[in-house]
Amino acid sequence: MKYLKFLAIGIFFGIIMYKSEAASWFRIYEMFRFGSFHMFGIIGSAVIIGAIGVQIIKKKNLRTAGNKEIVLKSKERGISRYLLGGLIFGLGWALTGACPGPMFILADAGFYSILIVIAASLLGTFVYGIIKDKLPH
Numbered sequence: 001m002k003y004l005k006f007l008a009i010g011i012f013f014g015i016i017m018y019k020s021e022a023a024s025w026f027r028i029y030e031m032f033r034f035g036s037f038h039m040f041g042i043i044g045s046a047v048i049i050g051a052i053g054v055q056i057i058k059k060k061n062l063r064t065a066g067n068k069e070i071v072l073k074s075k076e077r078g079i080s081r082y083l084l085g086g087l088i089f090g091l092g093w094a095l096t097g098a099c100p101g102p103m104f105i106l107a108d109a110g111f112y113s114i115l116i117v118i119a120a121s122l123l124g125t126f127v128y129g130i131i132k133d134k135l136p137h
Contacts (some may be wrong), residue, residue, distance in 0.1 A: 014105045023102030023109070030092050092121075 020025045023041050031039035056062070057070050064070060093099045096117045098106055103121065106114040 013101075014108065017102055017105050018109060023098070023105040025097035025106075028093070028097050 017023045020042060022039065027039050030036040035130075053132050054072065058072065062070055083131070089099075096103075097113060098117060100121065103114055107118065
């Protein structure tokens, strides 16, 4: 019962992603070819709403439903790590036609070949967890 609200939010998120065509391979292909504003509008809206949300959390010192403090950690400023990570993420996104959120939505929609991509993503995350301490900071 405790996690039912998270399941409901996840289902709602999946429906929104599917209905807005954010999980559509065609829309992602269109975005990478600069053929349509559709995906840029969705991503841009998410960035703006997220930035506003973070500022509200910081200014009002909001807490979770369990009255725990929301901690927003500052990150390192090393640009090369973010460039490399973004490049790998973007290449994977372009090659597969899906980023992590829509991958599960596509599987639920019946596009079962995406299960290969999900398995590769999990394997890549596992390998990163093993080698992350050996990577340069």
